[in-house]
Amino acid sequence: MSVDKFGHHSRGGGGSAQKVTRVTFPHTSDGNINAANVKICNVKDPSENCDTATKKYVDAQINGLRNIQSPLIQTHGELLMKKTGEIEGLAIGLNEVREELHKTTVPLLEQKLQKIMKNDLNTLKKDTENNVNKLLQQKTNDIKNLTMELNEVRKELHKTTVPPLG
Numbered sequence: 001m002s003v004d005k006f007g008h009h010s011r012g013g014g015g016s017a018q019k020v021t022r023v024t025f026p027h028t029s030d031g032n033i034n035a036a037n038v039k040i041c042n043v044k045d046p047s048e049n050c051d052t053a054t055k056k057y058v059d060a061q062i063n064g065l066r067n068i069q070s071p072l073i074q075t076h077g078e079l080l081m082k083k084t085g086e087i088e089g090l091a092i093g094l095n096e097v098r099e100e101l102h103k104t105t106v107p108l109l110e111q112k113l114q115k116i117m118k119n120d121l122n123t124l125k126k127d128t129e130n131n132v133n134k135l136l137q138q139k140t141n142d143i144k145n146l147t148m149e150l151n152e153v154r155k156e157l158h159k160t161t162v163p164p165l166g
Contacts, residue, residue: 026034046053073080 025038028034045057
């Protein structure tokens with residue numbers, strides 16, 4: 001029996017084509033499949049990672065784990081409880097150490113950061129003051145030189161415009 005691309009198949013030579021029946025489910029108004037009254041039968045146990053498992057399969061797996069777990073707990077239950085308590089105690093102690101470390105480390109880091117920023121700010125302030133003082137000294141010297149040149153020019157001008165006495 002051959003099937004064409006439209007899902008039709010024929011039963012032999014020249015018979016009429018029949019369409020393969022597909023299972024359809026009712027849909028909700030938003031387009032989801034409504035499986036409220038649909039029961040899925042003959043589902044095998046999952047063999048691939050993406051296979052769906054039935055409730056019966058999952059229940060069997062859980063019961064199997066319980067059957068394995070029960071003798072282990074009976075045999076090693078005290079040790080398990082003791083070790084669990086020790087781990088919980090260690091976790092509490094670790095949290096206390098973290099809190100104490102946070103209380104001491106954070107303020108120390110903040111103090112160190114403030115000291116670094118203060119040192120950087122002081123260095124920047126000193127550098128700026130030095131640069132301003134150098135520039136001020138240079139401009140003061142320039143003014144003195146210009147004043148001396150101006151006085152020389154005045155003397156020369158005075159010599160040429162005022163006749164000598166005598």
